Amino acid sequence: MQIGKTVALASLRSLMEVEAPAPGDRLPTERRLADMIGCSRETLRTALATLESEGDIWRRVGQGTFRGRAPIxxxxxxxxxxxxxxxxxxxxxxxxxxxxxxxxxxxxxxxxxxxxxxxxxxxxxxxxxxxxxxxxxxxxxxxxxxxxxxxxxxxxxxxxxxxxxxxxxxxxxxxxxxxxxxxxxxxxxxxxxxxxxxxxxxxxxxxxxxxxxxxxxxxxxxxxxxxxxxxxxxxx
CATH class of the missing domain: 1.20.120.530 (GntR ligand-binding domain-like)
Known part of the structure; x- marks a missing residue:
């Protein structure tokens, strides 16, 4: 049974402390994150969008997702x-x-x-x-x-x-x-x-x-x- 958006977001925050503890660290791929958290890719993307809007992560096509604010x-x-x-x-x-x-x-x-x-x-x-x-x-x-x-x-x-x-x-x-x-x-x-x-x-x-x-x-x-x-x- 897959988890909902609120639980997925909380799990993602906790997972980041292990997988990407420092600013600039790269997070695992979306596929791997979804498997680790136990949610759908759609739910994961919603959680990632929330973190990005809060300045906790930044994403770039072809490079991945990184912890922290997007570099200048x-x-x-x-x-x-x-x-x-x-x-x-x-x-x-x-x-x-x-x-x-x-x-x-x-x-x-x-x-x-x-x-x-x-x-x-x-x-x-x-x-x-x-x-x-x-x-x-x-x-x-x-x-x-x-x-x-x-x-x-x-x-x-x-x-x-x-x-x-x-x-x-x-x-x-x-x-x-x-x-x-x-x-x-x-x-x-x-x-x-x-x-x-x-x-x-x-x-x-x-x-x-x-x-x-x-x-x-x-x-x-x-x-x-x-x-x-x-x-x-x-x-x-």
Missing amino acids: GQSVRDTILLEATTPVDLMDARCLLEPQVAAAAANRCEKDDIDHLRRRVLEGRAARDRAACERADDAFHQAVAQVTRNPVLIALLRHFSNTRCRAVWQREWDRTYRRVGVDEFRQLHSDQHHAIVEAIVRGDGPAAYREMAQHLHSVRQAMGSTTEVDSIIQYP
Whole structure:
């Protein structure tokens, strides 16, 4: 027996605390949510519409449903940007932006953020294959952006995430894992993620900047890029 709209809405609110606890987290698909709650797709969509009107979630065709208010950067024509982005372009943008994001996170980190960040590190250490490693890595970098509480930065890091799903990036990433090996790459990433988080937890912006810059530099080297980032590793 399927449940009604009021119960479905209450169940959806509770489910969000488990499946999408932080702003910017992606909710499961409508099909999965309906199965988990025990309601029809029509009832679920009514509940989702209520949450969206209250600013608790935002939705975008082809991307999914996310917790929190829609980011200011949502109007950017993502498809055009994605198609024009190469792996070199992406790593260049990440090396320029993400160290600054880490520094901002260190300045804005609150007590409730600490466990969330440390869980992302533990998920990386627990990953057992390439796909799990990449999901954990992606979740970590988005979590750092979420700590800044800046919707523009969150949207930009989500754009980076979408770019990493493209076939051209995946081919380059596959070559990287074949050269380095999943276990070695996972351990290195997890250690570097840990160092970034601890700098953020200490409120040490310069250290968070340097740790993130060094981390991305090592990723760039593993991918065989010849472009240097040493000049931006020092906190400006």
